[in-house]
Amino acid sequence: MVNMRDVAHRAGVSIATVSFVLNGTKPVTAATRARVEQSMADLGYRRNVVARALASRRTHIIAMAYPALEHRFGMSTAEFFTSAAEAARKEDYHLVLWPVGNDGVELRELLGQGLVDGVVLMEVQLDDPRVGILRQTGTPFAMIGRTSELEGLSHVDIDFDATVEEAVKHLHGLGHRRLVLVSGDLDDPRFHAYGPWVRTEDAYRRVTAEYGLETVVLPCSDTTRAGQDVTERLIREYPEATAILVLNEYAALGVVSALNRMGRAVPDEFSVLPLLMVPETAALTDPELTMMRTPGPELGQLGTEALIRQLEGADPLPPQMVPAKLHPGGTTAAPRA
């Protein structure tokens, strides 16, 4: 392994001079710098990343904090992650995924004082203990998602109001008047204050009230099986429903497969419209799902940009709210007569 001593020897300078060149701690003449750099190139010297981190307090590594052991790492999540990784790469940063728990204990352990330059926070809770830890440790961060208190916090998120408005408008326009929302399960302790579920339910209650529609909400975990079970309950308890909005992607797959198995034709008897979904998942059902398409590619990129702007001392990115957009498919149509 080539070290600074070797570089100094070959360049005919002191080790301190090599250090000045590497760390910019004192000015050196252009000629000396050129000699040192040539020597490094000749010897194939690669700076020790840790030493460089100590010198500059910068590693150019950023972490996406995702509670992968508590929340499912689904195909939507993968979109956020890969678009964030791509955005980081374009700006010459490396993004890694940290599966740290929502309580912030591991986050605190891992942050230490310099392994990563900053954090993109995912799966944000309304009152998120991780935010306090990031602030205490002075770690630059941006949220994909929102806490209740947002003062001074860099964030981007789904525009849940606009998403729910467009979804209800679409179904109402087709003639549906009896809707049911299959929501998240807010009684699940892992999700009780999970922003996307709380905000979607709030928006749904507001929008159905505005349209003068009855507000029916059924809780459901985000698994195919739970979606199948809730569909049986829905048909038993709300037989007059003609359209089902589904908050979660795997639950939506369960809703369609259960209707198929029960011989309830989609979309002739029931329209199904997921509120957070990616095309790859939508293609898994028969017929393919009409969906509100999760803006994961946009938000992964924007969240990373918001963080990198902080790290580079650029103008902050103003908060960005991006709605899921209606994406055509085969599961919505006019209601049965």
Next chain:
Amino acid sequence: MVNMRDVAHRAGVSIATVSFVLNGTKPVTAATRARVEQSMADLGYRRNVVARALASRRTHIIAMAYPALEHRFGMSTAEFFTSAAEAARKEDYHLVLWPVGNDGVELRELLGQGLVDGVVLMEVQLDDPRVGILRQTGTPFAMIGRTSELEGLSHVDIDFDATVEEAVKHLHGLGHRRLVLVSGDLDDPRFHAYGPWVRTEDAYRRVTAEYGLETVVLPCSDTTRAGQDVTERLIREYPEATAILVLNEYAALGVVSALNRMGRAVPDEFSVLPLLMVPETAALTDPELTMMRTPGPELGQLGTEALIRQLEGADPLPPQMVPAKLHPGGTTAAPRA
């Protein structure tokens, strides 16, 4: 920020003594150590992780290298990742996901000399450039998957031979004699030397020959759409087939939905048996898929264990080959008369 000088001052010792306590570089008396540690506790001193990494060459962070921008991060992948993260946590390590490309360029950049203690390599190619880079840099690593040359390499993998044997035996036992394998698309440059696809095809050719069956293999990308398209081709070109084995999970969903759409009853007219699948995906079709269940939870854990044993200087974990096991479902039955 509290530093070593503050700790030394409060403890009434030199900075060098604090350093000896922290880094174990020279022995100190128990009384001095206790005074220094008390002083650190009183002041809330937290060691600089980077400095500790430099001192001990250990960060207790390990990376799972996954080419997330080239390969799909599907439901099976998520199982490998979460079980690896859990296994690491149990051993007091943190596992992060590195979306580094398959060519190894980013891997080399990121490895540097100390940010991670070791690497779990995923999506291994038969001749994988990342292996050479890990060896050159002296980075401890374990593979989930296998290169062609395995001399001295720590690895765990799916036992593709046993998996294919059990799958063919199951269908043959039901009475099927005309099978088709819907394989991966090895012409896709991202996958041309991708171990799981190559090994499954090889095993399938061997096993069908042993059973005296015709060997029919159709290439197919891992998407629902591709699975639907290949099914149309299959019915056109091999109308006498009664059973379809499918290598990839999303392609398998497409095969079943295409058969349903064409009015070809599953399993009465066609048996369908995926070779790599997780229950969550299997539950999406109607009927639910019989499958060979991917041993992701076992392999994520074993691959991490193999790496951590190296890091801890424990006895090496011998190579582990874990077969996918037959998991009952509704898509296999005796062939049509």
